[in-house]
Amino acid sequence: MTNYRFRPAGLLAVAALAASVIACSPSADRDSGKTVVLTTFTVLADMASEIAGDRLHVESITKPGAEVHGYEPTPSDIRHASDASLIIDNGLGLERWFEQFVDDLDVPHVVVSGGVEPIDIASDAYAGKPNPHAWMSPLNAQIYVDNIVGAFSDLDPDGAAAYRANADEYKTKLQDVHDDLVAAVAGLPTNERALVSCEGAFSYLARDTGLTERYIWPVNAEQQATPQQVGATIDFVRRSNTPAVFCESTVSDKAMRQVVSATGARFGGTLYVDSLSTDDGPVPTYLDLIRHDVRTIVTGLTGSPTHDR
Missing domain, CATH: 3.40.50.1980 (Nitrogenase molybdenum iron protein domain)
Incomplete structure (x- = not known):
């Protein structure tokens, strides 16, 4: 892509x-x-x-x-x-x-992003x-x-x-969704406050909730992840003892599965970012999308989901 x-x-x-x-x-x-x-x-x-x-x-x-x-x-x-x-x-x-x-x-x-404080891509x-x-x-x-x-x-x-x-x-x-995630993250050990995903799509969410973001590639691209990108992610997950990793719905999770195999971290689930699903899918609205992602992240990192409001 x-x-x-x-x-x-x-x-x-x-x-x-x-x-x-x-x-x-x-x-x-x-x-x-x-x-x-x-x-x-x-x-x-x-x-x-x-x-x-x-x-x-x-x-x-x-x-x-x-x-x-x-x-x-x-x-x-x-x-x-x-x-x-x-x-x-x-x-x-x-x-x-x-x-x-x-x-x-x-x-x-x-x-509609006017007024947002941008976060620059780092790599x-x-x-x-x-x-x-x-x-x-x-x-x-x-x-x-x-x-x-x-x-x-x-x-x-x-x-x-x-x-x-x-x-x-x-x-x-x-x-309410923001408050749920902040409350869940606040109780995590430091090593578990890491959001590792395929694409760097969670920089703003991570900043607002005290999570450390790590990703395989910064922006979705046509080519597969490079060995260097996968290797750096494996090193991070091992070093930080991150319990779970994730990938987005619009890209292949093959590279992240390599990280799972090499580190023993759980595959925490699929996150939605760039698109909603159809009406009969898991995230037909934006609130469904953000709630699904919060629930998936928290469950992956802690084993205890938040309660949707």
Whole structure:
């Protein structure tokens, strides 16, 4: 799988379609009559839907289970974008595939990570670039929510009070998830306060909860993990006596299984980051995703799950 990389020829071809479709760009969903808001991936779509309630129609460009980093836009994506009244993206370098044609559309867009304190990637080819996975912190997610409220209130001033009320309720749930994880981590021995995963997608969550983050590769990439990356992870797990390791749903866990075999650590389970599941899957909403990950991390490290609220 790819990441932070785009194919200029393909995107330019898609972008060329913009002029032909913008002319027929309704700003409301044809079936519901609601104003259309488009997001770049499913996590943002779910957050936005929670705030929108029944006033707006929210859709995601990418589908459940898709790897967002290296998504290749299609002609239908540009049609969807031109139909929208607002486009929501994460920013922090996540959706570079989207940047080439969004500027060709006469559609406002908002970067919902605005106001987040970035954490730079520390190693490999992306060293010094901001880690884009800010939504994996429930505290940062509350910043996202406030940015969405502002964007929706500008788009639909009559709904501003409803958006704020929905947001306040949602932020309470996000805070509860954060508090559960902090409480669980506080009781761990030092060596167990380590979150070892395939991708470095948990920097913000680790910072907010006092966990030490370690990963095999910093950002999802096409190539398999290098022996050096796997070896360094094995050394860390052995040295720190970390009880469990994890991997994300959108990548192969083969490399992490090597770490398990070499160290005797448990494979703590699969974590979700870049995409929700379908409605009948384990994480159909963002709250389900973050609760699942917190439960999986805590159970893997301690053997005692938190209680969902």
